[in-house]
Amino acid sequence: MAVLVVGSIAFDTVETPFGEAKDELGGSAIYFSYAASLFCPTRLVGVVGSDFSASHLEELSRRGIDTRGVEVVEGGETFRWSGRYGYDLNDRTTLSTELNVFSDFHPKLPDKYRDSEYVFLANIDPELQLEVLAQMERPRLVACDTMNLWIETKRDALVRLLGQVDIVVFNDAEARQLTGEYSFVKAARSLHQMGCRAVVIKKGEHGCLLFTPEGHFAAPAYPLEDVFDPTGAGDSFAGGFMGYLAMRGAGVDDEALRRAVVFGSAVASFTVEEFGVRRIKEITVEDVQRRVEEFTHICSF
Amino acid sequence: MAVLVVGSIAFDTVETPFGEAKDELGGSAIYFSYAASLFCPTRLVGVVGSDFSASHLEELSRRGIDTRGVEVVEGGETFRWSGRYGYDLNDRTTLSTELNVFSDFHPKLPDKYRDSEYVFLANIDPELQLEVLAQMERPRLVACDTMNLWIETKRDALVRLLGQVDIVVFNDAEARQLTGEYSFVKAARSLHQMGCRAVVIKKGEHGCLLFTPEGHFAAPAYPLEDVFDPTGAGDSFAGGFMGYLAMRGAGVDDEALRRAVVFGSAVASFTVEEFGVRRIKEITVEDVQRRVEEFTHICSF
Numbered sequence: 001m002a003v004l005v006v007g008s009i010a011f012d013t014v015e016t017p018f019g020e021a022k023d024e025l026g027g028s029a030i031y032f033s034y035a036a037s038l039f040c041p042t043r044l045v046g047v048v049g050s051d052f053s054a055s056h057l058e059e060l061s062r063r064g065i066d067t068r069g070v071e072v073v074e075g076g077e078t079f080r081w082s083g084r085y086g087y088d089l090n091d092r093t094t095l096s097t098e099l100n101v102f103s104d105f106h107p108k109l110p111d112k113y114r115d116s117e118y119v120f121l122a123n124i125d126p127e128l129q130l131e132v133l134a135q136m137e138r139p140r141l142v143a144c145d146t147m148n149l150w151i152e153t154k155r156d157a158l159v160r161l162l163g164q165v166d167i168v169v170f171n172d173a174e175a176r177q178l179t180g181e182y183s184f185v186k187a188a189r190s191l192h193q194m195g196c197r198a199v200v201i202k203k204g205e206h207g208c209l210l211f212t213p214e215g216h217f218a219a220p221a222y223p224l225e226d227v228f229d230p231t232g233a234g235d236s237f238a239g240g241f242m243g244y245l246a247m248r249g250a251g252v253d254d255e256a257l258r259r260a261v262v263f264g265s266a267v268a269s270f271t272v273e274e275f276g277v278r279r280i281k282e283i284t285v286e287d288v289q290r291r292v293e294e295f296t297h298i299c300s301f
Numbered sequence: 302m303a304v305l306v307v308g309s310i311a312f313d314t315v316e317t318p319f320g321e322a323k324d325e326l327g328g329s330a331i332y333f334s335y336a337a338s339l340f341c342p343t344r345l346v347g348v349v350g351s352d353f354s355a356s357h358l359e360e361l362s363r364r365g366i367d368t369r370g371v372e373v374v375e376g377g378e379t380f381r382w383s384g385r386y387g388y389d390l391n392d393r394t395t396l397s398t399e400l401n402v403f404s405d406f407h408p409k410l411p412d413k414y415r416d417s418e419y420v421f422l423a424n425i426d427p428e429l430q431l432e433v434l435a436q437m438e439r440p441r442l443v444a445c446d447t448m449n450l451w452i453e454t455k456r457d458a459l460v461r462l463l464g465q466v467d468i469v470v471f472n473d474a475e476a477r478q479l480t481g482e483y484s485f486v487k488a489a490r491s492l493h494q495m496g497c498r499a500v501v502i503k504k505g506e507h508g509c510l511l512f513t514p515e516g517h518f519a520a521p522a523y524p525l526e527d528v529f530d531p532t533g534a535g536d537s538f539a540g541g542f543m544g545y546l547a548m549r550g551a552g553v554d555d556e557a558l559r560r561a562v563v564f565g566s567a568v569a570s571f572t573v574e575e576f577g578v579r580r581i582k583e584i585t586v587e588d589v590q591r592r593v594e595e596f597t598h599i600c601s602f
Contacts, residue, residue, distance in 0.1 A: 087483040088483070182389070183525070183526055183527050183528075184524065185525065186526055186527075203507065206504065206507035206508070207508075207519070207521070209521075209524075215599075216524050216598075216599055217599060217600075217601075217602060218508070218521030218522075218524070218599050218600065219602070220508070220510075220519030220521070221519075223485065223486050223510075223517050223519070224484070224486065225484055225486045225487055226484050227484075255602075258602035259602050261602070262602050295602075296602075297516060297517075298516075298517055298518060298519050299518075299519065299600045299601070299602070300518075300559070300600070301520070301556075301559035301560050301563050301596075301597075301600070
């Protein structure tokens with residue numbers, strides 16, 4: 001089954017202790033799409049300027065990513081972000097953010113997208129996330145991400161959204177900030193009470209937690225020698241997670257969600273081995289499965 | 302088989318977001334002993350002043366902890382530490398440290414202790430840790446801890462020690478500081494090269510990593526609603542870890558070490574539910590085993 005993603009498409013300029021990359025293709029929806037399309041047809045909704053080359057779109061299409069939902073604003077410029085990481089990869093400094101065409105973005109779903117059964121609302125204004133849901137027919141499974149900005153400025157819309165999604169995929173700081181709970185157990189309970197059946201909390205190098213009404217699962221991060229560039233790890237996690245669920249045709253059952261978390265973690269572990277989407281562009285689902293097998297060993301006692 | 306521990310015995314005064322405790326029995330060797338003695342006979346080596354009451358010693362004995370190695374310095378005062386934690390329990394502020402009798406401590410092993418097969422050298426000056434090993438006959442398995450102070454001031458002695466131990470049980474910051482490697486995979490390899498067969502890296506609320514020549518294991522932390530007081534979590538982890546290995550009569554084989562990590566994590570999860578050793582004093586090995594079973598579910602996919 002197909003998965004639909006709505007989010008940012010960007011050119012990123014990134015400095016890490018291991019090197020620099022300029023105007024690298026990025027953005028939450030791009031990372032998600034490259035990850036999810038390993039497993040299932042992927043439908044991309046986003047906005048770009050006329051500086052976004054046809055070759056980028058072609059490359060997405062070749063990967064099985066449907067780009068009919070990518071709006072091109074003639075004369076506009078694509079969203080640009082630049083940032084710097086130190087060795088502590090949780091510590092990211094944003095150097096500049098140029099929203100450009102992204103600042104006036106209102107997602108418009110192509111008619112053919114409306115019946116998508118799996119939907120991921122990547123980090124955009126929760127009012128826009130709600131607009132997307134209003135355009136959907138009857139999605140089977142909806143997941144969303146967010147960020148500190150919306151927790152601070154659009155809390156009501158975000159809480160309204162959470163009443164309409166099945167799964168939240170937040171990082172640790174977001175889960176804590178939104179719920180006001182330091183304990184992840186309490187934060188997850190609070191998110192359940194807002195209406196989300198499953199809560200995924202991403203902790204970067206410390207792995208990922210899953211809370212469902214049936215139980216708790218903790219996945220470690222894959223033990224890499226070095227994280228080359230952590231940009232997009234969270235979004236490609238989400239892509240692997242949702243892509244796996246869509247491939248399986250799964251709902252929010254505990255067993256499928258656990259495996260989806262591991263598939264997401266495995267995909268993210270490839271993403272961070274290179275700048276941008278360079279690494280996840282070249283891997284196959286068999287590469288991911290081999291890493292999932294390694295997780296089995298890493299978690300067993 | 303019996304496990305021997307050498308480390309600090311202290312009275313701790315602790316402030317946490319959940320309350321305060323004054324002159325609570327603590328210190329690395331105490332936490333270790335209460336944890337290890339759940340599984341096996343435990344021999345305690347440390348030093349106290351005449352302010353350390355006989356009832357404390359009696360209580361340790363009742364738990365099966367051999368206190369003949371506790372030196373009492375008449376007229377001296379026991380080591381005292383006080384500190385404060387915020388909600389982020391990795392963020393600890395030391396308010397005062399009074400070493401007292403601990404400052405002139407030179408561990409003297411009772412003759413009956415010299416044949417101990419399992420030895421844990423808790424965090425003390427590495428020169429003293431080496432003095433302990435020099436008094437041992439032929440321990441089967443030696444593990445050690447350390448702290449930033451010794452990494453900075455006694456690096457050579459510490460490195461010499463690492464050539465003589467089988468397992469290091471360090472926290473994340475110590476592993477990184479000693480090896481100069483940010484990546485845990487690289488830090489573990491560096492510690493292997495210093496002579497330690499197995500490397501355990503404690504990450505507090507993020508669980509624990511084990512690196513052996515046979516592979517890598519990642520254990521999550523037990524999902525508690527609240528960590529009431531994190532003091533002693535690392536030392537009671539080590540006590541559960543070593544106690545389990547001694548109970549099994551195990552060496553440094555991968556399978557036993559993995560289970561030992563989970564037993565250590567389970568014991569530590571009890572420790573932090575109350576001030577000091579209050580909680581681990583009252584639990585049984587069956588309580589620990591039940592939590593180990595829960596870990597099985599938390600880690601499975």
